[in-house]
Amino acid sequence: MAMDKKRYQVSTSIYYFSGTGNSLVVARDIAEKLEGKLIAIPLAIKEENTYPEGDTLGIVFPVYHQGLPNIINRFIAKLDNIPEKYIFGVCTYGDSPGISLEYLAENIKAKGGKLSAGFTVKMPYNYVTPSLVLKDFFRSFKLRDLNPDQCQKMYHDWQKKLGYIYEIIKNKKKGEIETAARAIEKTVDYLNLRETLQKKIWLKIANFRGSTDCSFRDSVQLMDYGFQWDDKCNGCGTCVKVCPVNNIKMGKNRPIWQHHCEQCFACLQWCPQEAIQFSKNTFYGKRYHHPDVTLSDLIHS
Ligand SMILES: Cc1cc2nc3c(=O)[nH]c(=O)nc-3n(C[C@H](O)[C@H](O)[C@H](O)COP(=O)(O)O)c2cc1C
Ligand code: SF4
Ligand code: SF4
Numbered sequence: 001m002a003m004d005k006k007r008y009q010v011s012t013s014i015y016y017f018s019g020t021g022n023s024l025v026v027a028r029d030i031a032e033k034l035e036g037k038l039i040a041i042p043l044a045i046k047e048e049n050t051y052p053e054g055d056t057l058g059i060v061f062p063v064y065h066q067g068l069p070n071i072i073n074r075f076i077a078k079l080d081n082i083p084e085k086y087i088f089g090v091c092t093y094g095d096s097p098g099i100s101l102e103y104l105a106e107n108i109k110a111k112g113g114k115l116s117a118g119f120t121v122k123m124p125y126n127y128v129t130p131s132l133v134l135k136d137f138f139r140s141f142k143l144r145d146l147n148p149d150q151c152q153k154m155y156h157d158w159q160k161k162l163g164y165i166y167e168i169i170k171n172k173k174k175g176e177i178e179t180a181a182r183a184i185e186k187t188v189d190y191l192n193l194r195e196t197l198q199k200k201i202w203l204k205i206a207n208f209r210g211s212t213d214c215s216f217r218d219s220v221q222l223m224d225y226g227f228q229w230d231d232k233c234n235g236c237g238t239c240v241k242v243c244p245v246n247n248i249k250m251g252k253n254r255p256i257w258q259h260h261c262e263q264c265f266a267c268l269q270w271c272p273q274e275a276i277q278f279s280k281n282t283f284y285g286k287r288y289h290h291p292d293v294t295l296s297d298l299i300h301s
Pocket of ligand 1: 018061062065093094095123124125262264
């Protein structure tokens, strides 16, 4: 009886957030190797406080706008009982992880914990980027054309990095907090460019016409003004189900966004009809999700 109890004790809790599956695959692979418990952050934050089980805690998330998704900040604010734990973070990114793991370390420190290792994993980019910046900046933000061979290489490279990460976490070693373009990101922070420039640019790209005093990070929730459905929409409701933060309601059989968005792009990327567009710039863009993840893997209801 005592042995059974021991066998089912959780030693590692791995919390993840993911819109198109890259971070879910990373979290799932680590959880499998460590025989850890995998928990979706959108479910965990529904509780008043989060008490992770076991002595090891992992947090896996995608990089958003060179930083943390808002939901990660909210999740860490709810974490309790972490000072004694071995904590690691993993971010997936498309171009550059910046110093998002340093932001994670700061947030964890504010809760009395310590980020012992932070790993970056390059994965296919799932957001919009400018294509013809000089020609027409604000109209040029399109989905990226992903090269299948390059995607396969990234999936393959992840499997190689998994072994390296596993050795560090298993032995609870202190690892590097991996960053890129640190000097640039620190300068951007120092000059406050996210508040003075980045916020204005992105809200314009997202067709937000009002005014707001909120911070750049908070303004992300308003970027769903950029979403619209087109005449391919058949009212199936998949977008409502896949949204991790209940930000979509159906009205007259069509989605209506509620302006507390995470910008995870799950609604746009998983719509079976490819009927969701972002600022008229995504009509011809090919949709993406990680091939090893299904829609039901990502529905957190
Ligand atoms: C709103 C948003 C912002 C993003 N910003 C960045 C970024 O600043 N740097 C980067 O390298 N990738 C960025 N990406 C790409 C994602 O980090 C990357 O594709 C990630 O692997 C997606 O993970 P997921 O499939 O788990 O959602 C962004 C994606 C989204 C949706
Ligand atoms: S998932 Fe696509 S087709 Fe289905 S309701 Fe949403 S927008 Fe319409
Ligand atoms: S509305 Fe779309 S982009 Fe925003 S959080 Fe929901 S699924 Fe993600």
